[in-house]
Amino acid sequence: xxxxxxxxxxLLLGGLLAVVFCARSxxxxxxxxxxxxxxxxxxxxxAIRVLLTGKxxxxxxxxxxxxxxxxxxxxALSAFFLLPVFGLSILTALYGRSYLTxxxxxxxxxxxxxxxxxxxxxxxxxxxxxxxxLFLLAWEVMALxxxxxxxxxxxxxxxxxxxxxxxxxxxxxxxxxxIFFVLLGELAGTSDFDGYAAALRANxxxxxxxxxxxxxxxxxxxxxxxxxxxxxxxxxxxxxxxxALMSGAMIKVGIYGLxxxxxxxxxxxxxxxxxxxxxxxxxxVLGVLFALAQHDLKRLLAYHSVENIGIILLGIGIGVLGLxxxxxxxxxxxxxxxxxxxxxxxxxxxxxxxAAGAVQHAAHSVELEELGGLLKRMxxxxxxxxxxxxxxxxxxPFNGFVSEFLLFYSGFFAVVQxxxxxxxAGLISLVVMGLISGLAAACFAKAFGIxxxxxxxxxxxxxxxxxxxxxCAAMAILALLCLVFGLAAPIVVSALDRVVAAATGLAIGGxxxxxxxxTGPLTIAISIFAVLIVIAASAWAIRSRRMAxxxxxxxxxxxxxxxxxTPKMQYxxxxxxxxxxxxxxxxxxxxxxxxxxxxxxxATASYSSESSDPFLRRLFAPAFRWFDHLSRMEIIQRGLVxxxxxxxxxxxxxxxxxxxx
Amino acid sequence: MAILSSLSxxxxxxxxxxxxxxxxxxxxxxxxxxxxxxxxxxYWDIAKYLRRGVVYGKVTTPLFxxxxxxxxxxLAVALLIVPFGGLGAALNFSGDLxxxxxxxxxxxxxTVLAALDTGSSFExxxxxxxxxxxxxxxxxxxxxxxxxxxxxxxxxxTPIYAGITVNAWIHALPTLVLVAMTLLILELVENxxxxxxxxxxxxxxxxxxxxxxxxHSGPELASIHYAAALKLWIFGSLFVGVIxxxxxxxxxxxxxxxxxxxxxxxxAVGTIxxxxxxxxxxxxxxxxxxxxxxxxxxxxxxxx
Numbered sequence: 001x002x003x004x005x006x007x008x009x010x011l012l013l014g015g016l017l018a019v020v021f022c023a024r025s026x027x028x029x030x031x032x033x034x035x036x037x038x039x040x041x042x043x044x045x046x047a048i049r050v051l052l053t054g055k056x057x058x059x060x061x062x063x064x065x066x067x068x069x070x071x072x073x074x075x076a077l078s079a080f081f082l083l084p085v086f087g088l089s090i091l092t093a094l095y096g097r098s099y100l101t102x103x104x105x106x107x108x109x110x111x112x113x114x115x116x117x118x119x120x121x122x123x124x125x126x127x128x129x130x131x132x133x134l135f136l137l138a139w140e141v142m143a144l145x146x147x148x149x150x151x152x153x154x155x156x157x158x159x160x161x162x163x164x165x166x167x168x169x170x171x172x173x174x175x176x177x178x179i180f181f182v183l184l185g186e187l188a189g190t191s192d193f194d195g196y197a198a199a200l201r202a203n204x205x206x207x208x209x210x211x212x213x214x215x216x217x218x219x220x221x222x223x224x225x226x227x228x229x230x231x232x233x234x235x236x237x238x239x240x241x242x243x244a245l246m247s248g249a250m251i252k253v254g255i256y257g258l259x260x261x262x263x264x265x266x267x268x269x270x271x272x273x274x275x276x277x278x279x280x281x282x283x284x285v286l287g288v289l290f291a292l293a294q295h296d297l298k299r300l301l302a303y304h305s306v307e308n309i310g311i312i313l314l315g316i317g318i319g320v321l322g323l324x325x326x327x328x329x330x331x332x333x334x335x336x337x338x339x340x341x342x343x344x345x346x347x348x349x350x351x352x353x354x355a356a357g358a359v360q361h362a363a364h365s366v367e368l369e370e371l372g373g374l375l376k377r378m379x380x381x382x383x384x385x386x387x388x389x390x391x392x393x394x395x396x397p398f399n400g401f402v403s404e405f406l407l408f409y410s411g412f413f414a415v416v417q418x419x420x421x422x423x424x425a426g427l428i429s430l431v432v433m434g435l436i437s438g439l440a441a442a443c444f445a446k447a448f449g450i451x452x453x454x455x456x457x458x459x460x461x462x463x464x465x466x467x468x469x470x471x472c473a474a475m476a477i478l479a480l481l482c483l484v485f486g487l488a489a490p491i492v493v494s495a496l497d498r499v500v501a502a503a504t505g506l507a508i509g510g511x512x513x514x515x516x517x518x519t520g521p522l523t524i525a526i527s528i529f530a531v532l533i534v535i536a537a538s539a540w541a542i543r544s545r546r547m548a549x550x551x552x553x554x555x556x557x558x559x560x561x562x563x564x565x566t567p568k569m570q571y572x573x574x575x576x577x578x579x580x581x582x583x584x585x586x587x588x589x590x591x592x593x594x595x596x597x598x599x600x601x602x603a604t605a606s607y608s609s610e611s612s613d614p615f616l617r618r619l620f621a622p623a624f625r626w627f628d629h630l631s632r633m634e635i636i637q638r639g640l641v642x643x644x645x646x647x648x649x650x651x652x653x654x655x656x657x658x659x660x661x
Numbered sequence: 662m663a664i665l666s667s668l669s670x671x672x673x674x675x676x677x678x679x680x681x682x683x684x685x686x687x688x689x690x691x692x693x694x695x696x697x698x699x700x701x702x703x704y705w706d707i708a709k710y711l712r713r714g715v716v717y718g719k720v721t722t723p724l725f726x727x728x729x730x731x732x733x734x735x736l737a738v739a740l741l742i743v744p745f746g747g748l749g750a751a752l753n754f755s756g757d758l759x760x761x762x763x764x765x766x767x768x769x770x771x772t773v774l775a776a777l778d779t780g781s782s783f784e785x786x787x788x789x790x791x792x793x794x795x796x797x798x799x800x801x802x803x804x805x806x807x808x809x810x811x812x813x814x815x816x817x818x819t820p821i822y823a824g825i826t827v828n829a830w831i832h833a834l835p836t837l838v839l840v841a842m843t844l845l846i847l848e849l850v851e852n853x854x855x856x857x858x859x860x861x862x863x864x865x866x867x868x869x870x871x872x873x874x875x876x877h878s879g880p881e882l883a884s885i886h887y888a889a890a891l892k893l894w895i896f897g898s899l900f901v902g903v904i905x906x907x908x909x910x911x912x913x914x915x916x917x918x919x920x921x922x923x924x925x926x927x928x929a930v931g932t933i934x935x936x937x938x939x940x941x942x943x944x945x946x947x948x949x950x951x952x953x954x955x956x957x958x959x960x961x962x963x964x965x
């Protein structure tokens with residue numbers, strides 16, 4: 001536990017020193033970066049130790065906060081969720097320094113390091129907290145730092161607006177968490193996590209209500225539809241390495257909270273599993289559909305986070321259903337799928353956001369229609385994005401395939417169960433996952449194809465050059481992790497035993513046996529992929545050798561009969577996705593503005609399309625307009641001390657009367 | 662003998678897959694009243710492309726060369742897990758059908774990216790349609806497999822296909838008929854045959870697959886054609902395995918039965934292509950969703 005404490009201290013110290021030395025940008029950057037890397041490395045060590053030994057690590061002390069205790073504890077579940085937090089923090093710090101070098105004043109620089117380190121420390125403290133009040137305090141630290149990161153470019157109105165949307169969204173969720181912890185504390189008579197489970201066993205009638213509070217509170221942090229609206233606003237505005245950390249790690253803390261809450265709740269009700277599956281299915285499908293309609297690369301990636309949270313929820317939902325129906329294999333594989341996808345998503349989504357940042361850095365745009373041909377100009381970034389894209393689509397031999405394999409496996413296992421409800425749940429998850437994988441493949445074929453292939457669609461894209469070495473290194477490490485976690489799948493899955501046991505409350509021996517039923521098939525699958533890689537590599541080598549002997553002519557490609565095709569005639573991102581967005585127009589509304597060419601000698605014509613989030617437009621905007629009416633209440637807020645004293649006195653009198661009755 | 666029987670299905674596929682195309686083309690010619698090309702013409706075509714030189718587009722990257730290789734390699738290793746009627750696959754493990762779907766998707770993703778690598782609007786169009794129809798076909802594929810899993814109580818391809826016996830047909834007749842229809846439609850959709858796409862035409866009249874591979878030449882084109890034949894074979898054997906429930910546990914009898922089934926399938930596809938017109942592009946999604954619905958109904962019948 002000492003290394004964990006040292007990790008937090010180093011993170012905070014690095015952030016503080018960055019602020020102190022904000023006038024000297026080199027010192028400021030070094031302090032911030034060193035604090036983040038050294039602190040996170042220490043934290044990573046503490047987490048890995050707990051995972052390897054299986055011994056929970058705790059520290060408790062006395063403090064003077066009423067209603068709460070100072071109790072941190074890292075068990076296998078916490079340690080597992082600390083991996084993406086600390087791991088991504090190291091890589092984003094490595095990347096961030098080069099990314100920020102050409103940024104403006106030292107003040108903004110110091111702010112970004114300070115808040116980035118605060119965010120990492122806040123997430124680590126949330127995950128390690130073992131006390132309700134402590135959890136909420138750490139949660140607030142974690143929730144506030146991204147506000148400043150999103151508002152990094154605070155001269156842009158869009159960034160300020162995104163930051164406010166983020167802040168309101170996160171606090172709506174926190175409101176439910178407040179009730180959640182107050183209710184649990186009231187039931188248990190203590191704010192310590194250890195008392196919660198017993199308290200709920202004594203009051204089983206309340207468990208469904210507690211579950212709903214946790215689902216809304218933690219779900220809004222995770223970005224479940226319809227509480228996802230802040231993601232597509234916040235991620236494009238924040239610096240890319242901050243987006244990577246937020247999307248790769250912070251939204252997972254919401255999932256952590258949900259899984260932790262489930263451990264308090266004991267044996268779940270079947271309808272909780274159904275609700276999670278329904279929410280997961282809608283987040284997954286809607287997330288990827290909205291992503292298809294985007295032509296801002298970072299917005300597109302943000303919507304894919306919604307999709308992947310949906311996949312995670314599907315896994316957890318099937319696991320909960322398995323627990324509720326008393327089928328341990330289903331519970332174990334479902335939870336393993338969801339939890340492994342948490343880790344996998346943090347790897348490939350971190351990678352994709354870093355690559356998007358590299359594109360922004362080099363081509364000064366993330367607007368898909370202005371990019372193109374970047375693979376030739378930025379081979380490292382391009383290769384990294386390609387690996388990330390293949391992994392997120394769930395294709396072998398990368399890590400995304402492994403967690404999706406587990407999810408499909410649990411779906412098929414449910415389908416062959418005699419019980420009708422399990423079979424239908426399995427079928428729903430299979431169909432939804434099939435649709436999601438197909439649509440995700442379409443979306444990333446578009447994202448990679450339009451940005452990195454073909455020819456540049458704008459002069460800036462044509463002048464793009466590969467980014468600095470540390471940025472490439474961070475992306476290369478993540479790309480390698482995608483491959484390693486894919487090829488080492490059986491080892492990774494069997495290493496999940498303690499984590500799944502902690503999440504499900506099942507005995508560790510049983511969990512190991514259940515996981516062993518999938519590691520066998522995974523081993524054969526990996527050998528098949530190894531054969532595939534060998535075949536493809538040798539075919540490639542033979543072709544390359546034969547081609548080296550003869551000069552290979554190049555020529556123009558077929559341009560539909562136009563003798564002089566220009567880069568503007570290439571297929572665009574919008575036209576690539578148009579058949580799908582039209583097909584699903586019920587969900588995805590695209591506003592088009594068309595100025596058609598007119599007359600015999602048309603001079604100008606233009607077309608633009610834009611898709612806005614229907615939940616923001618239809619649900620939240622009207623709700624907030626309604627809240628505006630409440631501002632009439634400000635007549636009671638006079639700003640005069642004597643009036644407030646009157647309020648105090650009146651309240652006291654009412655309470656006294658209430659008490660005497 | 663054990664090795665022979667376990668490797669029989671991939672070896673059959675590698676040898677006979679292009680013959681399916683030959684039979685389809687001959688059937689179409691006969692129905693149209695022509696003599697048509699020789700049955701072995703697809704083999705000669707592939708051999709010819711292998712000898713030819715290549716031309717690459719000016720904007721293309723190495724991905725353009727990698728695409729066909731990855732596509733062919735993933736379809737080739739997929740043959741290891743596809744059972745051939747009653748003859749089991751070379752490898753068989755629970756969840757192998759997920760690996761099959763993953764390998765098919767990988768091959769498609771590689772082909773689509775190679776098409777986008779040309780930067781040609783024409784190939785972008787083909788790639789866009791390919792991913793569109795694939796996204797709809799994927800749920801249909803899983804629905805069909807899930808229904809077969811429910812019928813046979815297993816989710817590994819070899820036991821599933823070993824379980825589709827005459828007895829299973831008697832017990833689950835409506836379900837198996839509906840699933841077989843889904844699989845036949847998927848065979849046509851995934852291999853972009855009529856009524857989804859017309860593989861016989863080139864250039865502007867073709868809409869999906871041939872559009873994407875327009876700029877490939879030489880050995881790459883050969884591998885694309887061979888891979889297309891393998892894919893036709895894979896989906897074909899999934900379909901024929903259902904409609905030929907002949908399981909005698911004799912290697913030779915089962916093998917001959919399923920090979921005959923494949924030949925009949927090729928004739929049937931040729932007949933469909935000769936008697937149907939291609940759908941308009943906007944009708945294709947309805948065709949695929951219809952196929953998915955058939956399997957959904959089949960599953961519901963099995964549920965109760």
